[in-house]
Structures are given as C-alpha cells and as structure tokens.
Amino acid sequence: MIKPVYSKGKLAAKTGNEVMAEAMRQIEPDVVAAYPITPATEIVQIFSQFVADGKVKTEFVAVESEHSAMSATLAASAAGARAMTGTSSQGLCLMWEMLNIAAGLRLPVVMAEVNRAISAPLNIHGDQSDAMGARDTGWIQIYSENSQEAYDNMIQAIRIAEKAKLPAMVTTDGFIISHCMEVVETYPDEDVKKFIGEYKPERYLLDTKKPYTMGSIELQDYYFEHRWQLAQAMRDAKKIAVDVAADFAKTFGRQYDLYEKYKLDDAEIAIVVIGSTAGTTKVVVDNLREKGIKAGLLKVRVFRPFPVEEIAKDLAKVKAIAVLDRADSCSGAFAPLYSDVASALFANGITSPKVVNYVYGLGGREIAPNHIAEVYDDLGKIAAGTQKASAEVNYINVRIK
Amino acid sequence: MSAKMIEVRWHGRGGQGAKTAALLFAQAVMATGKYIQAFPEYGPERMGAPVQSFNRISDNPITIHSGVTNPNYVVILDPTLMETVNVAEGVSKEGKVIVNTSFSAEEIAKQLGIDKSQVFVVNAGQIATETIGKNIPNTPMLGALVKVIGNLDINGVLEDTKKKLSVKFAKKPEVIEGNLTSIKRAYDEVKNA
Numbered sequence: 001m002i003k004p005v006y007s008k009g010k011l012a013a014k015t016g017n018e019v020m021a022e023a024m025r026q027i028e029p030d031v032v033a034a035y036p037i038t039p040a041t042e043i044v045q046i047f048s049q050f051v052a053d054g055k056v057k058t059e060f061v062a063v064e065s066e067h068s069a070m071s072a073t074l075a076a077s078a079a080g081a082r083a084m085t086g087t088s089s090q091g092l093c094l095m096w097e098m099l100n101i102a103a104g105l106r107l108p109v110v111m112a113e114v115n116r117a118i119s120a121p122l123n124i125h126g127d128q129s130d131a132m133g134a135r136d137t138g139w140i141q142i143y144s145e146n147s148q149e150a151y152d153n154m155i156q157a158i159r160i161a162e163k164a165k166l167p168a169m170v171t172t173d174g175f176i177i178s179h180c181m182e183v184v185e186t187y188p189d190e191d192v193k194k195f196i197g198e199y200k201p202e203r204y205l206l207d208t209k210k211p212y213t214m215g216s217i218e219l220q221d222y223y224f225e226h227r228w229q230l231a232q233a234m235r236d237a238k239k240i241a242v243d244v245a246a247d248f249a250k251t252f253g254r255q256y257d258l259y260e261k262y263k264l265d266d267a268e269i270a271i272v273v274i275g276s277t278a279g280t281t282k283v284v285v286d287n288l289r290e291k292g293i294k295a296g297l298l299k300v301r302v303f304r305p306f307p308v309e310e311i312a313k314d315l316a317k318v319k320a321i322a323v324l325d326r327a328d329s330c331s332g333a334f335a336p337l338y339s340d341v342a343s344a345l346f347a348n349g350i351t352s353p354k355v356v357n358y359v360y361g362l363g364g365r366e367i368a369p370n371h372i373a374e375v376y377d378d379l380g381k382i383a384a385g386t387q388k389a390s391a392e393v394n395y396i397n398v399r400i401k
Numbered sequence: 402m403s404a405k406m407i408e409v410r411w412h413g414r415g416g417q418g419a420k421t422a423a424l425l426f427a428q429a430v431m432a433t434g435k436y437i438q439a440f441p442e443y444g445p446e447r448m449g450a451p452v453q454s455f456n457r458i459s460d461n462p463i464t465i466h467s468g469v470t471n472p473n474y475v476v477i478l479d480p481t482l483m484e485t486v487n488v489a490e491g492v493s494k495e496g497k498v499i500v501n502t503s504f505s506a507e508e509i510a511k512q513l514g515i516d517k518s519q520v521f522v523v524n525a526g527q528i529a530t531e532t533i534g535k536n537i538p539n540t541p542m543l544g545a546l547v548k549v550i551g552n553l554d555i556n557g558v559l560e561d562t563k564k565k566l567s568v569k570f571a572k573k574p575e576v577i578e579g580n581l582t583s584i585k586r587a588y589d590e591v592k593n594a
Binding site for chain 2: 001176179182279282369
C-alpha cells in the first residue's frame with residue numbers, strides 16, 4: 001500500500017509536466033514570462049491556466065520568443081521579483097545568449113526545463129543535449145530521475161538559487177518523465193511557501209533608495225574579477241545545495257544529495273548516469289546483485305556545480321566505471337558527463353578505475369534493461385582484465401556503418 | 402520484469418481514447434493502493450491512426466522508465482487493428498489479449514495465432530452505445546481489463562472513476578452514470594469463450 005512520506009503529504013497521479021506546473025503554482029513567483037509553444041511543453045501552459053483561473057497572483061508575460069522569455073524573466077528578477085520560466089529543446093537554444101546574462105548578473109531565475117533533442121534533424125524526444133549545451137553558462141543544473149524528484153527539485157531550486165545568487169534549471173527527460181503519469185506526493189501550499197520563504201533580494205533595480213547599475217561595461221579592469229566571482233559562486237553553490245537538501249529532508253522527509261549512490265559502496269563495477277535512465281539502471285543493478293555480481297550506480301542529480309571531490313572519492317574503489325551520456329558533444333573527444341567524471345578522478349589522483357564512455361538514447365532512442373545489462377557485462381570483463389577498456393566513445397543501440 | 406509488476410499495452414486509433422484509458426486506469430488502480438505508470442506512445446497524434454499507450458502496476462515503487470515490450474495484458478479497442486498491427490507482439494504464452502469484438506475468443510485466437518486460453522472478448526462498442534450513447538469503447542474496456550487481471554478491486558476502480566468523471570462532467574450527471582454502468586457491464590460480460 002502506498003503511503004505519503006510527509007505527514008501532511010497528498011498522493012496523486014501526475015505527469016512530470018503537471019507536477020512541475022504544480023510546484024510553480026505553490027511557489028507562486030511574482031513574474032513568469034514564457035513562450036509556450038512546441039518545442040516547449042505543457043508546463044507554462046498549465047501554469048498560465050492557474051493565472052487565468054486566479055489561483056496565483058503571478059504576473060504572466062506572454063512574449064514572442066524564448067529569447068524574449070529569458071530577457072523578460074531576468075529583467076523581472078533584476079527589478080526585484082521572484083521570476084520563473086520554462087522551456088525545452090530549441091527554446092533553450094534560443095535563450096542561450098540571455099542564459100549567460102542571467103548568470104552574469106547573478107539573478108536567481110528558476111526554470112523548468114524538459115530535456116528534449118535539438119535540431120537538426122527535427123526531433124522532440126527525450127535527450128539531454130539541450131541542457132548539456134547550456135552546462136557552462138553559469139546556471140545551476142539539477143536533473144530529475146522521476147516526477148517526484150522534479151517536484152522536490154523545483155522547490156529546492158528556489159532556495160538554492162536565491163542563496164547562491166545564481167539562476168537554476170530543473171530538468172526532466174522529455175516524454176519519458178514529462179508525459180509519464182506516476183504517483184507523486186505533493187505537500188500543502190502553505191508548507192511549500194514556508195519552506196521557500198519570502199524573496200528578499202539584497203540589491204534590486206527598483207530599490208530607489210539604493211540605486212545601482214547592472215550589466216555595465218567592464219573591460220580589462222574589472223570583467224575578470226566578476227567572472228571569477230561567478231565561477232566561485234558556482235563552487236560555493238555546492239554546499240548550499242547540500243544544506244537545502246538537508247533542510248528539505250528535515251521538513252518533508254525525502255533525502256537528496258548532490259548525487260545518489262545506489263548499491264555503490266561495495267561495487268566493483270558501476271554506471272554513472274543522469275536522469276530517468278538511472279531508474280531503469282536500478283532494476284538492472286538489482287538483477288545483477290541477485291546473481292552475486294557487485295554492480296552499483298551513481299546518479300548525478302546536481303550536475304552544475306559538479307561534485308568533483310565527492311564523486312572522485314565515491315568512485316575510487318570501483319574497478320570499472322561506465323559513464324552514460326544522453327548527449328554527444330561532437331567534440332572529437334568525449335561526451336560531457338564522462339569528461340567531468342574522468343577529470344574529477346584524475347585531478348584527485350585516482351587513476352586505478354578503468355573509465356569508459358557510452359552515448360545512448362539520442363532523440364528518444366530506447367534504452368532498455370538489456371542495453372544496460374550489456375554495459376555491465378562489458379564492465380565485468382574490463383574489471384576482470386579480459387576486455388580492454390575502450391578509449392573511444394561507445395554507442396548504445398545505434399546502427400553504425 | 403519482476404514477477405509482481407504488471408505491464409499493459411493498449412491499442413487504439415487516434416481519437417478513440419487509448420491514452421485517456423491508460424491514464425484513467427492508472428489513476429483508478431492507484432486509488433486502490435498500488436504504484437502506477439501510464440504513458441502514451443510518443444508519436445504524432447493523428448485521428449484514426451494506430452496508437453498505443455502503456456501501464457505499469459506494482460505493489461512496489463516503479464523505477465523502470467524504458468518502453469513496455471513484453472506486456473502481460475494487451476487491450477485492443479478497435480478490432481480492425483488486428484489486420485494491420487501485430488497486436489500480439491511480445492506477448493508470452495502467459496500473456497492475455499482482451500479484444501473489443503462481437504467475435505468469439507476462439508475466432509480471435511485463430512486470427513492472432515495464439516492460444517484460445519489467452520484471448521478474452523467483450524462487445525465494448527455495443528455496451529458503450531447502449532450505456533453512454535456513443536461508440537467509445539475505452540471506458541468499458543477498463544472494466545474488462547480489471548476483471549481479466551483478477552486481483553484488482555472493481556469497486557475501488559468504479560469509485561475513483563466516478564470521482565474523476567464527476568469533475569469532468571459536473572453538468573452532465575447522465576454521462577457519469579452511463580460510463581460507470583459500461584464499466585460494470587464489461588466487467589461482467591468479458592469472457593474467454
């Protein structure tokens with residue numbers, strides 16, 4: 001029998017999109033600016049209905065493009081408002097210029113982002129290439145395995161962003177989570193509002209008593225210092241994310257960390273992955289454990305800031321590691337998550353694990369338990385020394401000539 | 402999949418409510434205390450084109466997020482799909498196929514090339530016409546599916562469906578009653594003969 005974790009929690013069957021919109025309703029930001037059209041998802045569409053029905057006092061700005069959506073959202077934030085938006089795929093691509101500006105101006109905008117493939121060819125399915133393309137824009141990135149995490153991450157992201165003075169995006173895998181109905185526990189409005197607290201910006205443009213300038217020109221004299229501060233703020237955000245997760249666990253009873261370790265502590269072979277595929281991987285890990293194979297999983301939740309030392313420490317004893325990326329960097333080198341995991345290990349002096357990279361699931365291509373089991377099979381052989389660890393990107397479930 | 406997890410695949414045509422049926426079914430089963438998933442086939446939505454939707458049901462949290470390829474139950478809303486779509490694909494010898502048809506289980510089994518013990522039939526189109534006043538077979542097929550799965554609580558399912566429909570059709574109470582009757586009738590009339 002399913003039961004809520006939180007004493008005042010309510011169970012409901014909701015899709016990822018519905019539950020992210022529900023979180024936005026409870027957060028009730030001052031401003032939401034969005035361009036709700038394909039390839040966006042229903043999130044802001046559902047939210048705009050809340051506005052129309054008078055369920056929130058939010059000012060909804062229907063703009064004419066995603067570039068404008070981010071411009072209006074960050075401008076509202078600069079003015080002193082709690083501001084949110086939502087997008088996906090091409091929409092995030094079009095926002096790219098303004099993503100950098102939101103981060104550079106240190107504005108805690110929070111965005112619901114559904115991970116979908118980017119064009120061309122045209123494809124609207126689950127794929128993390130969109131958010132991975134924005135991984136170095138100075139945005140905090142929190143990925144969700146399922147709808148429950150998407151809801152919980154949205155609530156936590158407000159606190160993390162406002163404390164870190166950095167924008168944050170919370171993502172779900174397109175269709176796989178965004179359109180999948182699952183059991184989700186939601187918390188009462190007043191409890192969510194109490195958890196996130198009132199937004200009290202330190203400085204804001206509409207504060208006429210303390211006027212100041214934002215986004216001025218800074219040449220060789222000051223630009224570098226501000227960019228260093230941005231990078232440092234991201235490093236500092238790691239502790240903030242951990243602290244907010246601890247308070248969230250204390251309040252609502254659900255435990256989160258920068259990443260989740262699943263049967264990792266004594267694992268000899270392990271997969272590192274982001275998002276919904278972590279859930280499917282758990283099923284495979286359980287099957288392998290029943291056969292006595294020491295398989296484990298590390299699911300990255302907070303990808304920006306990247307938990308460098310922590311991940312290196314937790315993977316140090318694993319013999320063979322496969323990093324699974326749902327994005328290809330087309331760099332001639334490796335995919336994004338692999339690059340970060342490998343450099344985290346190397347920088348911390350951990351060179352004994354064999355680490356291999358797999359790209360999977362682009363454009364929503366199926367990733368099933370049998371595909372993941374084959375990766376563990378490779379890892380078993382690599383750990384035993386009967387198979388050489390590949391020094392190239394490997395591809396799962398794709399036809400290659 | 403684990404022995405306890407039940408996987409369902411719905412076959413319909415765009416506009417027949419295969420997606421809605423999967424969502425309604427999931428919500429109703431959740432109301433009886435189980436974990437659920439419901440998701441449509443991720444393709445373009447075209448009226449009349451073959452579409453699929455899926456359910457997972459379990460007593461334990463469901464973490465798997467891949468597609469359903471070996472369903473325990475297949476529900477066919479439109480029998481003409483059997484001519485063009487391999488509706489029995491991935492169905493094992495223990496799998497069950499429930500068809501909205503006026504033909505017998507034996508005739509359907511022959512057409513699908515599976516054992517008669519695996520086939521259940523119900524004239525959901527007729528039931529819907531008589532109870533709801535429209536040939537929308539998705540609601541009665543919920544009742545048929547609950548019966549064939551066997552260990553689900555039909556009263557819990559009816560109760561939840563009533564709640565859902567009461568919100569949607571607040572101004573048309575006759576629609577609610579018709580839908581509930583259709584579920585009950587299909588539950589009673591679905592047969593392996």
